[in-house]
Each structure stands twice: as structure tokens, then as C-alpha cells.
Amino acid sequence: MKLLCFLSPLFVAAVSAIDIRFGSTKGCKGVGASCLNFAPNRCCYLPDGRQSSHISFVAVPGNWKITMRGHVGSNCDSTSTAGGDSAGSGGSLQEYCYFGGSPAFIASGNYLFHSEKADASTTTPINGSLVNALILEDGTKYPLDGLDEDAIAEAVDATFNGTIGAAIKKFKLSPLPA
Numbered sequence: 001m002k003l004l005c006f007l008s009p010l011f012v013a014a015v016s017a018i019d020i021r022f023g024s025t026k027g028c029k030g031v032g033a034s035c036l037n038f039a040p041n042r043c044c045y046l047p048d049g050r051q052s053s054h055i056s057f058v059a060v061p062g063n064w065k066i067t068m069r070g071h072v073g074s075n076c077d078s079t080s081t082a083g084g085d086s087a088g089s090g091g092s093l094q095e096y097c098y099f100g101g102s103p104a105f106i107a108s109g110n111y112l113f114h115s116e117k118a119d120a121s122t123t124t125p126i127n128g129s130l131v132n133a134l135i136l137e138d139g140t141k142y143p144l145d146g147l148d149e150d151a152i153a154e155a156v157d158a159t160f161n162g163t164i165g166a167a168i169k170k171f172k173l174s175p176l177p178a
Contacts, residue, residue, distance in 0.1 A: 017039050018057055018058060018060050018111065019034050019035065019036050019037065019057070019058040019059055020034060020035045020038050020044040020055065020056070020057060020109045020110075020111070021033070021056040021135060022052035022054070022056075022109070023053065023055075024053050025053070025054075026053070028054050028056050028095075028097035030137050031134065031135060031137055031159050031164050032052070032056070032134070032159065033046060033131040033133070033134055033135070033155075033159055033160075034058075034132070034133045034134070034141070035131055035132055035133075036132055036133045036141065036143070038111075038129070040066070040110075040111055040112050040113055041110065041111075042128060042129065043075060043108050043127070043129070044108060044109050044128065044129055044131065045074040045108035045109075045128055045130060046131060046156060047130065047131075047149060047152055047153035047156055048074060048153070050153065050156050050157070051106060051107045052100070052105060052106050052107075053100060053105060053106070054070075054082075054097055054106065055068075055070035055083075055097070055098055055100075055106045056095060056096065056098075057095070057096045057097075057109075057111055059095070060086055060094045060096060061093060061094075062089065062090050062094055063088055063089075063091075064086055064088055064113070065085070065087075065088030065113065065114040066085070066086050066111045066112060066113055066114065067083065067085050067111060067112055067114065068083045068085070068086070068096055068098070068109070068110075068111045069083035069109060069110055069111070070083055070098055070100060070106035070108070070109045071106065071107060071108045072106070072107060073107060073108060074107040074108045075108060075128065076109065076128065081100045081105070082099055082100050082101075082106060083109075088114075108128070130149060130152055131144070131152065132144050132145070133176075136164065141175060141176045142174070142176070143174075144171075144173070154167065155167040155171060155173075
């Protein structure tokens with residue numbers, strides 16, 4: 001029984017994370033920068049001064065009822081420019097995409113469970129993380145482990161301006177196994 005009590009929190013942590021992706025193309029397709037396996041009520045943000053046209057929440061379990069938000073500021077402050085709620089009606093993993101409006105592009109994002117929604121208007125996420133991966137159009141993920149913030153900013157710029165291949169080569173990024 002003690003083992004079950006110990007494993008339960010680990011299981012919950014393992015299944016309570018989704019990907020938050022930022023992109024610069026229409027239709028929520030194409031390459032992007034992402035926070036992989038991101039937990040709720042945390043802030044995922046782009047490097048300083050970077051913004052995206054859309055934010056996606058990927059691999060959301062179909063039975064989850066969550067609120068997803070994209071923010072103008074890089075700290076998931078109260079200025080939400082895009083977002084919505086998931087239906088939580090069951091089924092397979094879902095993907096949700098939201099667009100920022102000009103000039104209110106998106107620099108950060110977060111999600112929270114509906115049970116936490118009552119506090120959402122008064123609390124900011126407890127901590128944050130700079131994007132930690134680049135995503136190719138085919139879904140291949142390249143982690144940005146070991147890069148400093150300036151290198152991550154350069155890789156994100158390359159992603160958004162169409163030269164992601166050069167960034168992958170320059171920083172010797174290796175794809176995650178499929």
C-alpha cells in the first residue's frame with residue numbers, strides 16, 4: 001500500500017502535462033518553439049522581445065476541463081490576448097490553437113484546471129520556463145538543453161524566420177526519439 005501511495009503522485013505528475021507551442025504561421029501548422037510536457041499553472045515564455053502569432057496546447061487529454069491562455073507579456077500576466085476552455089467531453093488527445101491579434105501578439109502562455117479557475121483572475125502562475133524545444137512541421141522535436149538564453153533566442157528567431165535548419169545545424173541539436 002505504501003508503494004501505491006508513493007507512485008500515485010508520480011503517475012499524476014506524469015499524465016498532467018501538455019505541450020505549449022508558439023508559432024508564426026497561419027493555421028497553427030508549421031514549425032514552432034515549445035515548452036514540452038508542461039505542468040499546469042506555470043508560465044511558458046518566449047525569449048525577451050519575441051512574439052508569436054498563435055499559441056497551441058497539444059496532447060490535451062480529452063476528458064480534461066482546462067482553461068488555456070496566451071499573453072502579450074512574457075510573464076503570463078493578467079493581459080490575456082488569446083485562449084479558451086476545453087470541453088472535457090472525453091475521447092483521444094486534443095489540440096487547441098488560438099491566435100493573437102495585431103498588435104497584441106503572444107509572448108507567453110499557461111493553462112490551469114477548471115477547479116483552479118476561480119483563483120485565475122487574482123493569481124499569476126507560480127513559476128515559469130523559457131521554451132525548451134523547437135518543433136518541425138512533421139512533429140520532430142529538438143530539445144534546447146544546454147543552450148543559454150541568447151542561443152535559445154537565436155534559435156527561436158531562426159524558427160520564426162524560416163531558417164530553423166541552420167539553427168539545428170549551428171547548435172548541433174539532436175531530435176528526440178519518435
